[in-house]
Amino acid sequence: MSFTASLGSAGSSAVLHLAGRxxxxxxxxLRTLVDQAVGTAPRRLLVDAHDLESLAPAGVRCLAFAQQHLAPGTEMVIEGASPDLHEALARAGLTRSMTVVTTTTTASAAA
Structure with a gap:
């Protein structure tokens, strides 16, 4: 699946939805949307990764850039991260500075 991304808002949160590869x-x-999200000075940046199949290393760097340029006290949350994405974020040292909520696949969900 090709990559798509969109940026929206919910209250004082910026919501970045990522899908595909x-x-x-x-x-x-991605960088353009990250710049826009950071520019809105949200109190929370939520990255919805439920539909993200894979993320190139440059994409991980973009997420690191976002976290570094948010105002102090702004929470960054990666929601729906696959185990592979969680591992990539951990290798980059980002799991210490943002909340990463991983997805789990159970036998009943896969059936």
């Missing part, structure tokens, strides 16, 4: 060619799109 983010390749290096797609990073410019």
């Amino acid at each position: 983010l390749t290096d060619a797609d990073v410019r799109t």
Whole structure:
């Protein structure tokens, strides 16, 4: 599935929805949305990764950029992270500075 992304808001939160496979060619799109999200000075940045299949290393760097440029005290949450995404964020040291909520697949959900 090709990469798609959208930015919205909910109250004082910016919500970035990511779907598909983010390749290096797609990073410019992600960076543009990250810049827009940071520019709104949200109290919380929620990255909805439920539909994200894969994330290139440059995409992880974009998320790190977002976290670094948010105002002090702003919470960043990655919701719906696959185990692979969680591992990539952990390797980058980002799980110490943001909340990462992983998805789990159970036998009943897979059936």
